[in-house]
Amino acid sequence: MTFSKILIANRGEIACRVIRTARSLGYATVAVFSDADRDALHVRQADSAVHIGGSSAAESYLRIDAVLDAARRSGAAAVHPGYGFLSENPDFAQACLDAGLVFIGPPPAAMRAMGDKALAKRRMQDAGVPCAPGYLGAPEDDDAVLIAQGLELGFPLLVKATAGGGGRGMRRADAAQGLSGAIEGARREALSAFGNGTLMLERLIDHGRHIEIQVFADQHGHAVHLGERDCTAQRRRQKVIEEAPSPIVGPAQRAAMGADAVAAALAVGYQGAGTVEFIVDAQGRHYFLDMNTRLQVEHPVTELITGLDLVEWQLRVAAGEPLPLAQADIRFTGHAIEARLYAEDPYAGFAPQTGQVLWWKPEVLPGSGVRIDHGLQEGDTVSPYYDPMVAKVIAYGRDRGDAIRRLRAALVHTPLLGLRNNSRFLADLLAHPDFANAQMTTTRIDEWAEQGAALLQLAQPSDTAWLAAALALLAAQGHSWRSDSVAAFDMGLQCGEQLRRLRLHPDRHGGVAMTLLAHAAEEVAAPTQVQASVLSFEGGQLRFAIDGVVQSAVALIGSAQVGTQVHLALGGDCFVIHEPSAFPASHSAQDPGRARAPVAGKVSRVLVAAGDAVVLGQQLLCVEAMKMEMWLCAQAPGTVSALHVQPGDQVESGALLAEIEVADAAPAQ
Secondary structure (H helix, E strand, C coil), X not given: CCCCEEEECCCHHHHHHHHHHHHHCCCEEEEEEEHHHCCCHHHHHCCEEEEEECCCHHHCCCCHHHHHHHHHHHCCCEEECCCCCCCCCHHHHHHHHHCCCEECCCCHHHHHXXXXXXXXXXXXXXXXXXXXXXXXXXXXXXXXXXHHHHHHHCCCEEEEECCCCCCCCEEEECCHHHHHHHHHHHHXXXXXXXXXXXXXXXXXXXXXXXXXXXXXXXCCCCEEEEEEEEEEEEECCEEEEEEECCCCCCHHHHHHHHHHHHHHHHHCCCCEEEEEEEEECCCCCEEXXXXXXXXXXXXXXXXXXXXXXXXXXXXXXXXXXXXXXCHHHCCCCCEEEEEEEECEEHXXXXXXXXXXXXXXXXXXCCCCCEEXXXXXXXXXXXXXXXXXXEEXXXXXXXXXXXXXXXXHHHHHHCCCECCCCCHHHHHHHHHCHHHHCCCCCCCHHHHHHHHCCHHHCCCCCCHHHHHHHHHHHHHHCCCCCCCCCCCCXXXXXXXXCEEEEEEEEECCCCCEEEEEECECCXXXXXXXXXXXXXXXXXCCEEEEEECCEEEEEEEEEXXXXXXXXXXEEECCEEEEEEEECCCCCCCCCCCCCEEECCCCEEEEEECCCCCCEECCCCEEEEEEECCEEEEEECCCCEEEEEECCCCCCEECCCCEEEEEEECCCCCCC
């Protein structure tokens, strides 16, 4: 099973991660890329690269034929699937073997046994691994069968696709009246994501903790576990922050869960890296959820507390070598936490975001305990075609408090500018008492969202942010203030809906007295008055002083339809603040007669036709992007006068999708 060149059938940060280890071991690497990824970082880092199709995953990374052809053309003898895409597809694993390629993952039979969640639970029950009560489903089940089984099991329930993973094809039902809708939604998403609409039901362990065990097995019958990871901080069943070890798991429970995870792997003849996922209830009892037959997004935290390279282990096992260590030789030291940096807006329902990366400089100081896995470079465009995770920021410390502090600092010092992202939310979550005190549950973030918690309220610019933006704009415009003849003048600034006005009075020493007012029409009762100066402004790095206190920020100046704008990163916050044009274009209020795409994505469902009468709030159509469904609803009663899309169409953000002839208001009585 010798090989010297590896094709990575993936993209982004995971492809870059695999390339790093493969190169350190002397392997040549081959990248594959779609139209959208022609200039991506993983393409540049690999020794060679092969184009495999269009921008969407279905046109490229999910094409088994294209990936195998790329391996043939490049001379690769092994394929690493990464995670996502084809990584848990047993047909792909089998196709690689049939083509004479080494598949760097488990055998197809093990993938089939664990990839079907219902079959996996049956195997686990036979192996003595504890499982939560549920109904395992069958392909022939209709909605009536599932509803009857759900009523018998009781609530809350989780409706789950038997195929796939990553939170797709899952819906929660808290009562009988919501079960039908949960079944319909889960089946639709499962068919779209996996081509398989078979569903199962599982009693939901409410307010539980999601704990997973990293396992490894070789081709010689040996299997070990590498400890647990706590993945409880989730939103909509998508992991947000992961850590190792779990703050609630002690040595005895670790040993018990580890033994069950190893038994699960051995029961299906597993080889390579895998993760056995458990839910732990309030009494500390653990129940098998499923097994991910691949490397996990969160594998770096295990690497940091064990000192091991899991990709290296994968390559050695695939080459036929025995596991490097026995269970008794594996040691756990310190604490590691990983935060997933997503291109999404936490303050707008976690809506996925697209756009160009204007600033991204993930430099890490030696000895800082920080690691950043990413596949980004400045100038890249984050598209709607793939998962919204763009990077992982990981910190290691001697204890949990040490790791949290380092991770928060890393997020502050590594801003991503150009598109909205969840960096500030991650830093705030790490500081929240529920996280700090290990009191999170898998539904806590969703509960906060429903309650409108402060953690999910958009931050507004501080006085310092307004002043820094003004200084950056003045410096970029080439103002020279070394003259007593320069008169005071006003500057208007805007961030979102918030307006501020500054009165500036330059002095002969190159500084400026700044008075921060409320907005153009009304001054605050006690305006903020400071003395400020720009010390340097080069390459986007702004150093400035306010009342003698020197500070730093990232400030990128650009033009926009609304005037001159500055992308500002200061103290962990990122804002787009602009100086409005003297001749702004008029902007009318949102037109209820036009339904526009909230983001770039794919139209997954259309529920109305031209001529249909609609009522206020009625669902019209759904746009899907980055694993998220966004429904457009009628903003007023009326009649659909035109439809401009059909299911499957790709649309840009703001595209006109449907038009409604709004009904006249009822006459006054």
